Amino acid sequence: MKKYIIYILILLFSALTYAQETDVTIEKDTTQLQEVILIGQRKLSKYRQEKTLSSIDDYLEKSNKITMIKRGNYAWEPTMNNMTSERLNVTIDGMQIFGACTDKMDPITSYVDVSNLEKVSIGSGQEGTENGHSIGGGIDLRLPRSKYYDNGFKTSADLGYETNGNYRTAGLDVAYSGNKFYMNADGIYRKSDNYDAGNNKEVLYSQFEKYNLSFQAGYKLSDNHSMDANLIYDKATDVGYPALPMDVSLAEALITSLTHTYKNDSTFIKSWESKLYFNTVTHIMDDSKRPDVPIRMDMPGWSDTYGFYSKVGLEEKNHRLLFNLNGFYNRSIAEMTMYPNDPNESVMFMYTWPDIRTLYSGLFVKDAITISDKETLNVSTRLGFHNNTIGDQVGLESLQIFYPELTDSKNRFLKSFATDYQFKTKSYDASFGVGYGERAPSVSEGYGFFLFNSFDNYDYIGNPTLNNEKSLEANIKTNYYQNRFKIGVEASYFYIMDYIIGEIDPTLSAMTIGANGVRIYKALSNASIFDVYINSSYDFTEKLSLNATVGYNYGSGSNGENLPLIKPFSYVAEVAYYTTKFNAALQLEGNGNQSRYSSFYGEDNTAEYAVLNLNLGNIIHWNSNRIIFKYGIENILDAEYSTYADWNNIPRQGRNFYMNVSYVF
């Protein structure tokens, strides 16, 4: 206890003197440093990533606004501004893709690996609607741009090992770049056994194994026109979910796209990019590894998406315009087969997602207006048409048990508007934004049929009659710089109307054995979510710096109850030493006691925690090759803890030694 008090004192002191970078774009954490130099992005931030082979999940978690919900050691679910998947728009290079699991065990971030990506664009709230409607924001996982560098073959190999969970990683990347043609192929393999929580307590069913292959190629048709093709294949098997009653025997995705790009600096149209894409996801939940279950069941799910976008960038005087017309068609099916303990009884079957087809098309327009050297005004809007159709007659009839008047199709019109004003001088900058956005209910919220949620131990029934959820938001961000010192404040407020959340229906009988009851998705008349972060940083010397962040989040519904999964008081403080050949950082990260937990929605109080991490890195140049070492210790003090974002309080990893080696040649 004393330990934590000391930590917090150190932290409070450092928070006043120090802060972390809060760029909304996280640069790719990769060994491909070559690439960085070529496209002229900041090498520093990449170099400071602790692990070259960190998963996309680890990588996202570095953002202030993002927290990962953990149901195990794999496939974490990103939340932004304290809002989960259904309120976010997560895309892969503008492509819509939807997980096939009814229990959110396969967020789409689990189907790509860092090796597939160049960077991640994060837009908070209505700033994140370029690719689709959202309330909390948008995350776009960006594929690498075309690379016509004419530098021939490049290869890099990565190996990684972590002691906790005996986690092994291997990756290989081969690239060829010519004048008119380039190609890139990479593969990565990850395997982990059960990890240990603090004090060497093994967390059962936390193993996973996956591999990811990607292939990208481009051809330059002329100086202004080029074509790119991209294919990602990702397959995870034997994934354990310690927080859930079931595991996953297969999570498989094939993600393909074909892109045409036009670029011309001298014309009115600066860029025009069009993409056709298709992706298919198969997700199979099973419980065959669990020794003790009330009933055996299989829960497979499938999600296929076809889509396109076409976006045009224009510049005229002080206006920079972006138009993005996009559309997709998704088909989501999930079913559940239960095997009775009495072998003479026939198997029980139901559709949990009754073949829901979603058709969306919409237009996004953004204008960035430069008012003066110091001032910029951004205005954007997205208007879209959204249709859901129940494709399966059995599925329609199942839902008619709850909604006798239900028809198989529902149309929605969705709107989003946002504007922000930015002001920038040498010693400070500030931005102020307001927005209004809407979203349609997700497939589970609209059409789910007896989806068991192990978090609150209730079965959930979708509600096709839900209104669109609507949000009014305001955000401010300001930074103040003085010599080596920087301090910044960032805050967002969301007033969400028709906030969708499950409401207990005491007349209904739970399907799942042992569940407390049934909740039906209903809407609260409104809910408020507020978050504020203070970042500060101080550079002692060119090489030694200190930064710290403290955050506070608040969420409450119109029924007077706290919202679930709201982050408690949190802090990060880091001392970092950096030269071009060596870097080291000592990090303290923790949360305060979760005093405003939501017992109404199945949460319990999560105690405060703090962990200490150390990471180190070396680069060794050797002829034209280079070797990069990244190594360190996570959770040095072997704390046994869980956070508010750990599903059913599963404990996090205890002490972990890790080492990554990358060889670039």
Place this chain on the structure above:
Amino acid sequence: MKLKYILPVLFIALFATSCSTDDTDEIDSVTNEVEGLTIVEELTNDTHTIELYNTSGRFYTGYNTISLRIKDNASNTYVENATINWMPVMQMPTMQHSCPKTNPTKTIGKDTVYKGNIIYQMTNEDGSGWTLTVNYAIDEVDYSVSEEITVSQSDKQNVASFTGSDSKRYVVAMVKPNDPNIGNNELVVGLYQMENMMSFPIVENFALKLDPRMPGMGNHSSPNNTNLTYNSADNLYHANLSLTMSGYWVLNLQLLDSEGLLLKGEQVTTDNIQSSLYLELEF
């Protein structure tokens, strides 16, 4: 390779429409009025052969809808103007009894087919024990035929006979659904009182409380079921039965008389997982 793969699927996505097929098969109504039905038994006397049909080709315990034709053995033609009643009898070691039934009447829209029903409430293990007597009159001449028939035991309990708290004996039998769906189903049940060994009149204006449960899955229920109420149009009891999934269901019932007095059955609770009055369903 990419293009070849992506374009077709996109075109499918863009142009996929659902088509409904129109069945234009002509129904040959004149030549075969028992199309789609299977013969169960033929009862023969000197003058006629009585053909009994249903969809499965066998009699099972529970509610049986039976189609009947009378063939004139001499002329090999089917009789169109008969009046018919039938009497099924079960031979027990010490006594004999009948069961609830509806006498056959001419099927609307057909010339030679008569339709009725019989509710076999029990059978012997080997299917023996039942004798069916058909009495019929053609042009005011009475005929009769009687033969043993085979009645197989249904896998699931679709009929129940019991004594109510009023000391009267009743038979309750499931008429529908024949082919249950996941979703809302119309549940139709027949309720009869056993007046004596040979007479089972329809009971009117009682009610049956319905509580479907799935014992294999924590004995959970389903929402929006209604209680069975009497419909004087068909003399049967109707309710909405919602089945949230396929599998084995127990339809727990409680019989109430016209005054609302409980005659048979108990409420399902965590301690009492099944009513003593129930029917079963599996699909």
